[in-house]
Amino acid sequence: MRVGMLTSGGDCPGLNAVIRSAVLHGIKTYDMEMVGIRNGWSGLIKKDVEELPRTRVRGLARNGGTILGTSRTHPYDTEGGGPENMRRNMRELGLDAVIAIGGEGTLAGANRLAADGLPIVGVPKTIDNDLRGTDYTFGFDTAVQIATDAMDRLRTTGESHHRCMVAEVMGRHVGWIALHSGMAAGAHAILIPEVRTPMEQVAEWVKQVHDRGRSPLVVVAEGFIPEGHDDPLSEAGVENSGRPRLGGIGEWVTREIEAMTGVETRNTVLGHIQRGGAPTATDRVLSTRFGMGAVDLAAQKRWGQMVAANGTDIISIPMSAALKGLKEVPVARYDEAKVLFGR
Amino acid sequence: MRVGMLTSGGDCPGLNAVIRSAVLHGIKTYDMEMVGIRNGWSGLIKKDVEELPRTRVRGLARNGGTILGTSRTHPYDTEGGGPENMRRNMRELGLDAVIAIGGEGTLAGANRLAADGLPIVGVPKTIDNDLRGTDYTFGFDTAVQIATDAMDRLRTTGESHHRCMVAEVMGRHVGWIALHSGMAAGAHAILIPEVRTPMEQVAEWVKQVHDRGRSPLVVVAEGFIPEGHDDPLSEAGVENSGRPRLGGIGEWVTREIEAMTGVETRNTVLGHIQRGGAPTATDRVLSTRFGMGAVDLAAQKRWGQMVAANGTDIISIPMSAALKGLKEVPVARYDEAKVLFGR
Amino acid sequence: MRVGMLTSGGDCPGLNAVIRSAVLHGIKTYDMEMVGIRNGWSGLIKKDVEELPRTRVRGLARNGGTILGTSRTHPYDTEGGGPENMRRNMRELGLDAVIAIGGEGTLAGANRLAADGLPIVGVPKTIDNDLRGTDYTFGFDTAVQIATDAMDRLRTTGESHHRCMVAEVMGRHVGWIALHSGMAAGAHAILIPEVRTPMEQVAEWVKQVHDRGRSPLVVVAEGFIPEGHDDPLSEAGVENSGRPRLGGIGEWVTREIEAMTGVETRNTVLGHIQRGGAPTATDRVLSTRFGMGAVDLAAQKRWGQMVAANGTDIISIPMSAALKGLKEVPVARYDEAKVLFGR
Amino acid sequence: MRVGMLTSGGDCPGLNAVIRSAVLHGIKTYDMEMVGIRNGWSGLIKKDVEELPRTRVRGLARNGGTILGTSRTHPYDTEGGGPENMRRNMRELGLDAVIAIGGEGTLAGANRLAADGLPIVGVPKTIDNDLRGTDYTFGFDTAVQIATDAMDRLRTTGESHHRCMVAEVMGRHVGWIALHSGMAAGAHAILIPEVRTPMEQVAEWVKQVHDRGRSPLVVVAEGFIPEGHDDPLSEAGVENSGRPRLGGIGEWVTREIEAMTGVETRNTVLGHIQRGGAPTATDRVLSTRFGMGAVDLAAQKRWGQMVAANGTDIISIPMSAALKGLKEVPVARYDEAKVLFGR
Incomplete structure (x- = not known):
């Protein structure tokens, strides 16, 4: 199995730790070929990729940013995007699956592609902690x-x-x-x-x-x-x-x-x-586990699913579940903090 | 209502943040009098206490250690311990409740006192993350x-x-x-x-x-x-x-x-x-929320209960639930990490 | 000997470490009485002071800010300033010397007071590293x-x-x-x-x-x-x-x-x-040594002098020497850095 | 001019920053070819080297350790060491100069080679701050x-x-x-x-x-x-x-x-x-300046010299000057600290 990975949208501490653990888990557990797609969906449109042998992800868990680069290009971009182009490019690149790591916009795009039949799984990423369906995502703790x-x-x-x-x-x-x-x-x-x-x-x-x-x-x-x-x-x-x-x-x-x-x-x-910069230890653990979980989803061909944090567990949920509106701060949480304000 | 607080067992980053938020919440929300019991159960045996006005907890959230001091004295210590002595001392100190902050040993003692009829609630504390019934406790993230x-x-x-x-x-x-x-x-x-x-x-x-x-x-x-x-x-x-x-x-x-x-x-x-040293932000948030939750338990006279972390929520569980054996690393979690070992 | 201390101008990591070591050195070595003057020159004008026993400076070396507070009030301020008022206030407060900790403006004022006959010594302070006569001052390394x-x-x-x-x-x-x-x-x-x-x-x-x-x-x-x-x-x-x-x-x-x-x-x-915030170790060492040096200057009645860093030594120079224009970045240092620019 | 560089003895935060600035300064200012000698003197004995184009030193200033590796091999080692072997190896590698970065042992070896006529300059390195002739070296501040x-x-x-x-x-x-x-x-x-x-x-x-x-x-x-x-x-x-x-x-x-x-x-x-780990900012500045200074020494063919810190300046001294016994803590410095002890 040959699996592509892309990071899309704003960067976030922990992206490299996801990439690293996905590569190690893919290669060592499933004997997958791991491929990096450069600069988000743009790389899939332009077929701009690199092989990801394990030497490429050495010591990467503690590094901020993303070695794959990122962009805000949309997968349904009129210039080269859309399910037909993406499917053809995946075929030409020999990719059997794509792991899309990103926030609301990225996951919405990935979800639509999956609905259009493409073999895609997701990893939620948001510094703002605004995605539903997961307790937290990496980057938030560091921020x-x-x-x-x-x-x-x-x-x-x-x-x-x-x-x-x-x-x-x-x-x-x-x-x-x-x-x-x-x-x-x-x-x-x-x-x-x-x-x-x-x-x-x-x-x-x-x-x-x-x-x-x-x-x-x-x-x-x-x-x-x-x-x-x-x-x-x-x-x-x-x-x-x-x-x-x-x-x-x-x-x-x-x-x-x-x-x-x-x-x-x-x-x-x-x-x-x-x-x-460097992610906190907590973000490194979460992103390492997310990377492994995403590879498991790809191995199981659970297209349209994404990993999520639930208590101390990593679970799998439909990408659509993360996209039902922003996860806002509940009134009870704000009132709790308010005790500390003012007088 | 006059509420005593003690920290017992090994110290842990976040203890001061628990004390601070409990004092602020107690005073501002419930108009409680907050009292610090010095050096764990030893302070209750010796009636060694201090008033905790809000000026005493200024800027305390980020400080490691515990301003109350700690010890390994057991509440059923033959020299001055046991439910009768403790009840009498609480009465003489005018204490309507005690919040016991500690690990397995402390909570076991607190639970036994609560079973013997004393008005006690608990806050779990363990750097080792070995307590059942709670996803995490403060101090672990910092360690x-x-x-x-x-x-x-x-x-x-x-x-x-x-x-x-x-x-x-x-x-x-x-x-x-x-x-x-x-x-x-x-x-x-x-x-x-x-x-x-x-x-x-x-x-x-x-x-x-x-x-x-x-x-x-x-x-x-x-x-x-x-x-x-x-x-x-x-x-x-x-x-x-x-x-x-x-x-x-x-x-x-x-x-x-x-x-x-x-x-x-x-x-x-x-x-x-x-x-x-200073707790991480995550530990400060968790301990702040634990401190408030414990005061709520005391206000509601839910003796024998303790606060716990469950996903993103702070919940209440019987202290006995945390004491059913150590929370060990499950095999699945170790196998997950093992992917990263060796070759 | 009764020695007052004030911090004036913008705050700077290391001020508290100066205060701490001056208090310890003054009390332990010279049996001085140490007095804190609040909010810079303003405190000397208003006679707003506090005794500084050693318990007041406990664990202070690592804390940012200044426990004495600071202000931008000038010692020759028309409302209550000037050498006569200052001399009278020092007499009424029983102060035999004042250690003025501050930057260019503060040292200029201190120098003028010393020239007018007041028993004043200086400690240079500048986050910007713009004072002449000293290799560095504390706060710069932290910044x-x-x-x-x-x-x-x-x-x-x-x-x-x-x-x-x-x-x-x-x-x-x-x-x-x-x-x-x-x-x-x-x-x-x-x-x-x-x-x-x-x-x-x-x-x-x-x-x-x-x-x-x-x-x-x-x-x-x-x-x-x-x-x-x-x-x-x-x-x-x-x-x-x-x-x-x-x-x-x-x-x-x-x-x-x-x-x-x-x-x-x-x-x-x-x-x-x-x-x-907390000063770096280097700034703590420098400010600790500056605090001791300033007390030595006071003990030796070397009015008008200030401490300075010279290589690995703490030396004494006239305050006026620090005030001959700003210490700018020399062309050679900029050219050195320029090698790293651009292409 | 083709210049080799080696790091020898215990590692120290700042070594990579020396390497980086030497490479950039050598290439950009003098059009030198920069060569890395692997694992200290051992690499010169075994002719184990790598070219150091500027892409090799990207973002290196903040990384601890040394990309060249280090060892405790002595340049006069009986197996392949000594001035004749070293001179021949340098000739075969096309090296016109060697920059030796190391502590007392390394500099003693480098000094002896220079006395035997080899084109060698030095950069002092010691976490312990025990070298004479320089106020400080990099690594000490970080430690x-x-x-x-x-x-x-x-x-x-x-x-x-x-x-x-x-x-x-x-x-x-x-x-x-x-x-x-x-x-x-x-x-x-x-x-x-x-x-x-x-x-x-x-x-x-x-x-x-x-x-x-x-x-x-x-x-x-x-x-x-x-x-x-x-x-x-x-x-x-x-x-x-x-x-x-x-x-x-x-x-x-x-x-x-x-x-x-x-x-x-x-x-x-x-x-x-x-x-x-990562060097402090102070160590990065010092090691960056040392790296440039060493390249200047090589360009000027000042064999037997090493860079040193003197106040705010980087100066050049004979390597022998650094080797006249260890730089110990003077009594006056210890007595200064002693004020803070005990009572």
Whole structure:
């Protein structure tokens, strides 16, 4: 059996560990030929591949990024995509199966190809932890750890200067990174897309903390929108179309807090460091197990399925199950964290 | 309601985070008075306590150790222990409940006191991850991360010198730390108490790896006993009664590998660094949630219950459920890791 | 002898280690009474002080920030400052000497007070490494390490996405942090205030690296101004008066690179995390030695002097010697780094 | 010009950064051909080399170990060594110069070869910081940081259990790692080979710290010998010939402290983790500059010279200058640290 693998969408610590364990498990357990497809679906469209002997994955578990490269090309792209082209390219490359490693978009594409009859299995990947059907995916733990380390640092400088520190973390649509890193770092307010906290409430929390002689730490997910504002950045005249852009919600929240409370406030945008570098041990274990699980699915020809984490087990679920809307932070989890806010 | 808290047994990163969140949740949500009992059950026997206002738990989530101190004193200790003494002391201290944070021994004691009618709830704590009824407890993730970081370092020096590196990690009775850190670090052999791997097999793995030009990494849990040996340390004439002792299983395995393979081999015992210092973000989140959950149990007077992790939820189970034998590494998990060994 | 200590200006990892060792050395070696002056010169103006017994400095060497707090109040502030007020306040507080820990502004004030006859000695502090007369000061090593760790992470995500990554680091007037972290992280271009590199040159380096299949890493100090631009941020219409502001030179450079090369480019501003958190071991050793040296200077009544690092020695120099203009990155050091740029 | 490079002796974080910058500087500045000699002098004896194009040193600055491998083979080894063989081999390999990167033994060999007329320059390397003529070498800063991180962890577990913690660090002949890491971690006693502290003094320090309610931290260099003992390990019946051995001075000191003070005491041997893994930023900068400096020496045909750190400068000194006896910890530096001990 000859099995291709691709990584698609934003990169994530743990991708290389998935690739490594899939290659080792495929070769050693099933005597498979393992093939790397370069730069996501684009590589399958262009037939841009490389053989993956075990020497290629040496010592890879601890390396961030993906040796296969990634892109945002869609498998149904009008230029060369679609099930017929993909099937033909797979045949020409001699591929009996494809393991697609990616987030919501990637899995949606993979699921559609599988529905169109292609031999495809999936591995969920999202730094944001927004996929349904799996407790967690790799990359999330690393992102939370990096954000927490940064906040530990922000707190000491905040305390010295009697300032309010704002930390903007990843999370356009869900607030998982903000929730976990904020809880770990002892934040006094956590602002997430799922809960439209009014700025008056945020200002009150900040004042309460400041009044008892401490330096407030406010964690804000990049997709947070306060109550009473439809698009705070546009209102503030910030150009927001495309990237790089000047300023984000962290800057806006910072200005508002300073204006509303009079407490000197500083913003830090953690940005891309949250998705780079060595994965945590937890993410390495999870991605190693995911890589093996995906190879098992391919060996069993369970097309359309993906691996998932369920408690301490790695299970198999239909890719479609992961795609029924984003996994948001439940109200109960936010209320739990809220105990730590403000006064 | 006036609630006492104690930490008992070996310390563990995350204890302070449990204490902090319990204090904040108790005071802010339930208007409880929170009381710290010093040095485990010993403090309840000696009525050695301190008030825990919220200023006492400031910034505590990231600190290792326990501000309450710990000891190995048993609650049924003949000198001052037992349910009558404990009940009287609780009454004299004005305590309406006790939250006992500890491992198997502590929870067994707490469970027996609860069965004897005392108002006690539990929080599971074990660096070794050997408690049943909960997916994980805090401290384990930190220990695995520390061990993995150390192994990442051992690998580079091993490769430079073409040596086999042995790392002895914690785990007297179960091999969870060895399994996870070994898998994360890409170990070529993992030796755990649950599996009596013969040294001939270990030597073969080491030779296979060395023969393909790499530096073998062997992870051994302190409780590993190879097939064909009842007590390797005693056989080697190593005095083993009490601590500090000279050498352990890591040293023994190192010598055996070198003798059997001729490959230069070096041992490192990670020891106490695995249980100290700042907890990982994951452990901080888990212990924060455990602390809150325990306070909820106390508020609901659910004596004899303890908090537990189940997937992404914090649930409540009878303490007795955690005590039905050690949670060992299942064969399937070991076989999964074995794919990565040797050749 | 009763000795006051104050920390003034921006905070810096290592301040607490200075305080700790000064207190221990003062008490144990000279039987001094040590006094903390709160929030920089402001505390001397307001007579806001606290006794510093040795229990107050327990375990402090590894903590970031300053337990004394800091401010930007000037000792010649018209409201309560000036040598007469300071002398009177010192007398009323019973202080025989003051150890002033701070950067250029603080030392200039301390030097002027000493010239006006007050018993003051100095400890140099600058994250930016811009003080003359000393090889290094504490805080710089930590800032460089934090920036390097972040860049290690940026590189892996850059490689996966075939992007150019820009990292904006501290350095309004000098480029030391950029130079050292860029060299440590293997940057392909380092842009510093001392060298007005034209953007055409930067774009060429980026294209060269991209063309040989790698992901360019560009490090830019916040005070960098490219040749041919007087104030790039104003030109771009970015409001720059006061803080928080939207966007900085990193954003501007990012846009220019993308426009000039067509290579997808992303910016990360490391910001306040560079000055917070636990100091590196090197900074702890240096600040511990500085604290002791400053107490020796006070014991010897060497007013107007400050400690300095010279090779492996701690020496004493007049504060005025540190204030003869900023210590800039010499051309030879920049040329050395340039070997690593571009092609 | 065709320049060979070899790494010899124990490995050290920063070796790869030296190799990388030497290759880049050699190729880009001088148009040299750079050649890697494998496994130290052994590679020159066996003519085991590899070309080092710049693609070979990609991203290498942050990797621990040495891609060239290392060994303890002596250049005057009777089997194939000596100046005639070396000269012939260099000629046959087309090498116009050799850069030898290593410690005392390596530099002594290199110096002798240079005296015998071979075109050799040196780069000092020692984790122990025991070479004269240079303020520091790379690897030392990383070792100190790793030891300090470990001690930070040991302290929290020590405090929880009211134990004395002993940490054995590297340093057979000199105590630099113990001195710096102990000072950084706030140790209560530092025991080094240069100072034969009696165990009675150590016990007194431990008791003083324990009596004021703290957990003593004792750092001991592996070559420490207390006053009144010629060889404590042999006395204790510990077999000490060859490695791996059971127990070391840390174990011995631990037992003695426990016996003399009655304070529960635990030992941790940091061992090989001190020499592995990613170098600190400081070590990466120093090794990058050393690599460039060595290439400059070769280009200038300054045979017999080596690079050295002097304040903030990289200078050139005769290799013989580094070899005039070990650089020990001076009494003044030890007395400085002693202020922090005990009471």
